[in-house]
Amino acid sequence: MSIFDQVESEVRSYCRSFPVVFDRSEGCYMYDENGRGYLDFFSGAGALNYGHNNPYIIEKMTEYLAHGGILHALDMNTVAKRKFLEDFNERILKPRGLDYKIMFPAPTGTNAVESAFKLARKVKGRQTIFAFQGAFHGMSLGALAATSHAYPRAASGTPLYGITFMPYPFGFNKSFDTIGYIENVIEDDHSGSEVPAAIVAETVQAEGGIIPVDVQWLQRLRKLCDKHGILLIIDDIQIGCGRTGEFFSFEKAGIVPDMVTLSKSIGGIGLPMSLLLMKPELDIWGPAEHNGTFRGNQLAFVAADAALDVLEDTKLLDHVKEMEQVVIKYIEENILPVDRRIEYRGRGLIYGIDFTALDPSGALAGKISKKCFENGLIIERSGRNDTVLKILPPLVITEEELKSGLKIIADSAKEIIG
Ligand SMILES: Cc1ncc(COP(=O)(O)O)c(C=O)c1O
Structure with missing residues (x-):
């Protein structure tokens, strides 16, 4: 039993979704103690718009x-x-x-x-x-x-x-x-x-x-x-x-x-x-x-x-608007085709992929977010019964990083939905 299970309160939450021990972070990545990198589409629930350890800051x-x-x-x-x-x-x-x-x-x-x-x-x-x-x-x-x-x-x-x-x-x-x-x-x-x-x-x-x-x-x-x-x-x-x-x-x-x-x-x-x-x-x-x-x-x-x-x-606000178009295009072309009942909505760099019509219990979205994590992406869920995958990357994310995270979502959804 780890020290977390032994000593830390049962109230803890995010560590249950992402069950590794994180050690360091840089830009849009968090690294666990074994050195494995995870692309961060959660950004500390919105606290890391400028990325992890922004070098200038x-x-x-x-x-x-x-x-x-x-x-x-x-x-x-x-x-x-x-x-x-x-x-x-x-x-x-x-x-x-x-x-x-x-x-x-x-x-x-x-x-x-x-x-x-x-x-x-x-x-x-x-x-x-x-x-x-x-x-x-x-x-x-x-x-x-x-x-x-x-x-x-x-x-x-x-x-x-x-x-x-x-x-x-x-x-x-x-x-x-x-x-x-x-x-x-x-x-x-x-x-x-x-x-x-x-x-x-x-x-x-x-x-x-x-x-x-x-x-x-x-x-x-x-x-x-x-x-x-x-x-x-x-x-x-x-x-x-x-x-x-x-x-x-x-x-x-x-x-x-x-x-x-x-x-x-x-x-x-x-x-x-x-x-x-x-x-x-x-x-x-x-x-x-x-x-x-x-x-x-x-x-x-x-x-x-x-x-x-x-x-x-960095003209960050313009960058967000550009990246929003990348997100929309990617979802339309690669995520919605996985199952036409999937819905999406958002603004800027906060987008939700809604699986409610496929499974209102949230179990399916849970499996997909778990699969995303296995595939190297940190992504949380929100909404009633947590049926919505929440795309919330650092705003400084590059187009390449953004697309690689979106690909993990598409691949993971395909794997789970079949
Ligand atoms: C819209 C909104 N208001 C208030 C809060 C509470 O902020 P904190 O968790 O820092 O107390 C949150 C946290 O997620 C939030 O999203």
Whole structure:
């Protein structure tokens, strides 16, 4: 029995899908302790947009460490934090006409969601927040309340308060006017629901099964929120930071959310970091009203700042759009022909291959992802019963690497489906 089985909690998950011991990583590859390389189509669940150990980011971090740069400073002012704030404001927010205050809630995504919910309730003086069926917003109690999956919800051991779930335009509700329905719930004083303080949405439900909403849906959601004095929170934790081919996933819709949550790849190299962006008038926090020890990982500031260089210097957003076309073409020509019941959807470099019509239990998709791993590809699943293979490579992936990973999926699917 390994030390992991002996000592580590049963709660562990990804190590069960990828049962080797990893040792080092570089670019789009992870290597196990025996030196076998695996192409990474999972990217730390979206935390590694710039690849593993991006050499430029590592160089900046190494310089900082060699200089004796501060590693822990609570939320005190530091040179590293100043540089990140200046650069993020000048290079990301201003060119997009976005005027946001920036809050560092605590290290992980769920912390950003918690602080967004707290602030929305404080600003509006209302308790309810609308989230969507299929949503994933994190595991701490406030965020878990807005995460729809029954399995982790049941583990909370306490009622999950303050969230009402609305239909998301997918599956049973695909042709249903979900925005019209929400409007009706808000306007009908017999709907049994109060007007919410906020509506929280992902523009592509990632854990939910790679389900994008269209631009018009987002625009209608923005209008509805404006009309009824509701704050719009876009959770860009998994699909922000360039994943969709824009820095923010909502840019294409031309909307400005009231709050945006970012985490995962904002830290550049996979270090914990999260941000809450909020319109300045919403920043009614009192000092230390939402406090914490790890709200400014200094090395992550350095890495996050260096990542902004990589984003610009490599024209990464253009690269994502080009690679998206490679993904679509490959799926159409080589994966769909394996079985015409296979569906796919996505945006940028997040695509899902949906095997629900072949096997709604998820067993088939499970076998295919297992086969992919045997064939040297790390790929996870998402959606109801995990029926969707999730293509989520580092954004810096080359066309050749991308095609070799897609070939492993096609070959593995053929092998399993027959
Ligand atoms: C959209 C979204 N929100 C929130 C979270 C929670 O982030 P974390 O796991 O860092 O707490 C995730 C994680 O997958 C996510 O995908």
